[in-house]
Amino acid sequence: MGLFQAALKIFCHIFWLPLLYSQGLRSEKCVASIQGVSLLKHSYNSSVVKNMFVCYYKCKDDNLCQSLNFYRDKNLCELNNRTHTVSLPLNFVPNSNAFYLENPYRAFLGLSSLQPAVSCGEIKNASEGLAPSGRYWLDPGGSGNKPFKAYCDMEQAVVVECTGTPCNNGATCDYQGDGKYSCRCQPGYSGSHCETEINECSSNPCLNGGTCTDKLNGFSCACTSYFTGARCEDGLGAECNSYTLNEEVDRSVTHATVGSTYKCDSALVTAWYRFNSTAGSKMPTYCVASNKCNTHASGWLNGTHPTPKDSVVRRNVCFNWSGNCCNWQISISVRNCGLFYVYRLEKPPACHLRYCVTK
Numbered sequence: 001m002g003l004f005q006a007a008l009k010i011f012c013h014i015f016w017l018p019l020l021y022s023q024g025l026r027s028e029k030c031v032a033s034i035q036g037v038s039l040l041k042h043s044y045n046s047s048v049v050k051n052m053f054v055c056y057y058k059c060k061d062d063n064l065c066q067s068l069n070f071y072r073d074k075n076l077c078e079l080n081n082r083t084h085t086v087s088l089p090l091n092f093v094p095n096s097n098a099f100y101l102e103n104p105y106r107a108f109l110g111l112s113s114l115q116p117a118v119s120c121g122e123i124k125n126a127s128e129g130l131a132p133s134g135r136y137w138l139d140p141g142g143s144g145n146k147p148f149k150a151y152c153d154m155e156q157a158v159v160v161e162c163t164g165t166p167c168n169n170g171a172t173c174d175y176q177g178d179g180k181y182s183c184r185c186q187p188g189y190s191g192s193h194c195e196t197e198i199n200e201c202s203s204n205p206c207l208n209g210g211t212c213t214d215k216l217n218g219f220s221c222a223c224t225s226y227f228t229g230a231r232c233e234d235g236l237g238a239e240c241n242s243y244t245l246n247e248e249v250d251r252s253v254t255h256a257t258v259g260s261t262y263k264c265d266s267a268l269v270t271a272w273y274r275f276n277s278t279a280g281s282k283m284p285t286y287c288v289a290s291n292k293c294n295t296h297a298s299g300w301l302n303g304t305h306p307t308p309k310d311s312v313v314r315r316n317v318c319f320n321w322s323g324n325c326c327n328w329q330i331s332i333s334v335r336n337c338g339l340f341y342v343y344r345l346e347k348p349p350a351c352h353l354r355y356c357v358t359k
Contacts, residue, residue: 036095037098043069059079066126067100083106109127123154135176160177168189187217255293264353271344285301287318296353298356302326
């Protein structure tokens with residue numbers, strides 16, 4: 001007896017498996033390989049391994065593995081997603097260097113969307129008649145792109161559909177067995193029978209005083225005269241849609257200047273600016289301590305921010321220095337754009353002066 005034949009005999013002796021698995025195949029026979037054949041066109045994983053035993057355990061531990069090919073001349077292990085009993089006969093071909101082995105622990109086809117069956121009959125045949133009736137993933141076209149779940153009656157090996165039309169508004173009925181079913185609703189509907197139209201206005205999606213009108217699987221907002229956008233999120237006015245975004249985090253009112261590095265807004269170009277960073281999104285409306293915002297004289301808005309109805313307003317910005325909260329000041333324009341503010345900033349009158357930002 002050759003070494004490999006002896007190994008196969010030991011292999012057969014070790015893997016006598018009188019076990020029952022609710023989600024897989026029952027095996028009450030010796031796990032023996034078939035020498036001289038291999039299954040083509042069903043391999044999804046291949047690797048070089050030490051021996052056939054390693055290949056077997058790779059297959060056993062893989063939920064998708066239904067069978068394996070082992071090529072002794074290359075020590076090549078191929079894991080297959082089908083067995084030869086459900087594959088085309090022409091795919092089961094002679095190969096003197098090959099050994100074919102089915103996984104006795106294999107899961108039933110169709111239990112995973114990653115391994116859909118082409119039919120209920122394929123599931124029944126692959127499981128040797130052990131797969132119970134239930135819901136399985138199917139892909140009749142075999143493309144693997146759009147598998148769906150259906151109830152398989154394994155006695156007849158056919159898909160069983162719902163009786164009548166218990167689901168409303170174009171919903172899909174999924175038969176569960178024993179006369180039970182569930183409904184998969186079309187977008188815009190809910191309920192056990194998809195009988196209720198969802199009110200998309202219930203979450204108040206329209207901002208800034210906009211009026212919401214519910215629609216099937218959607219809504220529309222009627223904005224006030226000061227706003228526009230799908231959710232009335234944009235304030236009217238060119239400055240609300242055309243501005244320079246400033247994201248400098250060291251403008252924060254909590255940022256203390258370290259060392260001799262002080263910044264100044266003397267190079268600032270007069271334009272509309274929007275602050276948006278972790279430092280905040282608006283100017284503070286209180287006196288900020290000196291040596292904050294990475295500058296000497298910290299700039300703050302001396303007045304309240306406008307409401308959306310106020311359009312563009314003028315406000316003074318004060319710069320705190322030498323114990324005077326308004327040691328310097330400059331006039332700027334401010335606009336409330338609904339979800340944010342924009343500021344028409346100008347160069348400060350001296351250095352080191354800088355506009356500050358808060359949350």
